[in-house]
Amino acid sequence: MINFRAIAQLDTFAVTAQLFKLRPKEWKPVEARGELNNSSFGLGASLLLRAHSPITKENWLEDLPVRSTRDLEQWKTMQQLLEKARRAIMAESLARQYLDGEMGRAMVSRLDPGSSIFWHVDDGPYHEKHIRFHLPLVTNPGCFLYSQSEMLHLEAGTLCYFNNRVRHCAANWGQQARLHLIFEMRKLDAGDADANA
Numbered sequence: 001m002i003n004f005r006a007i008a009q010l011d012t013f014a015v016t017a018q019l020f021k022l023r024p025k026e027w028k029p030v031e032a033r034g035e036l037n038n039s040s041f042g043l044g045a046s047l048l049l050r051a052h053s054p055i056t057k058e059n060w061l062e063d064l065p066v067r068s069t070r071d072l073e074q075w076k077t078m079q080q081l082l083e084k085a086r087r088a089i090m091a092e093s094l095a096r097q098y099l100d101g102e103m104g105r106a107m108v109s110r111l112d113p114g115s116s117i118f119w120h121v122d123d124g125p126y127h128e129k130h131i132r133f134h135l136p137l138v139t140n141p142g143c144f145l146y147s148q149s150e151m152l153h154l155e156a157g158t159l160c161y162f163n164n165r166v167r168h169c170a171a172n173w174g175q176q177a178r179l180h181l182i183f184e185m186r187k188l189d190a191g192d193a194d195a196n197a
Helices: 013-022 076-090 093-098
Strands: 004-009 044-051 099-111 115-120 130-138 143-147 150-152 158-162 168-172 178-187
Touching (some): 076 093, 076 130, 076 158, 099 130, 099 168
Antiparallel strands (some): 004 158, 115 168, 130 158, 143 150, 143 168
């Protein structure tokens, strides 16, 4: 496979236990990200953990400085999991050739049963300077990621590189919500985010 690469298996139990206290079914869609929470475009929503502020549809694709949200600052087990994921990625010699070790945006994304995220390409200055990773927290056998002609089901705790710079989508054909930790790492040659924007 070209568009996916498993990196490590991480223990997500402590994060998942806290996750349900945050009531994922009640999360509001992140409109700047294109989440509409309607059956034509995908039922689901995300909880932003690291992002630029303020976030708007107009600046979502811009390469702006990223910081932890209040939700992440209060969620110690998630901070620890993100750090373990970052270390696992940077332990690979291949990653060290391309990444500077800095975490970009991070979110927990909910995709409801029987729903899909339509085909799209993540473009713009932010995505040109970051590489995406997925870490399933809650999944079921009917959940799949698609990147070009490749398809993959990820088991809970499987940290995986995901190519979002080509046409991709996701689907949950199962009976329970899918909750993925999705985050990006900054490319080595990306330079500093535009602090003046």
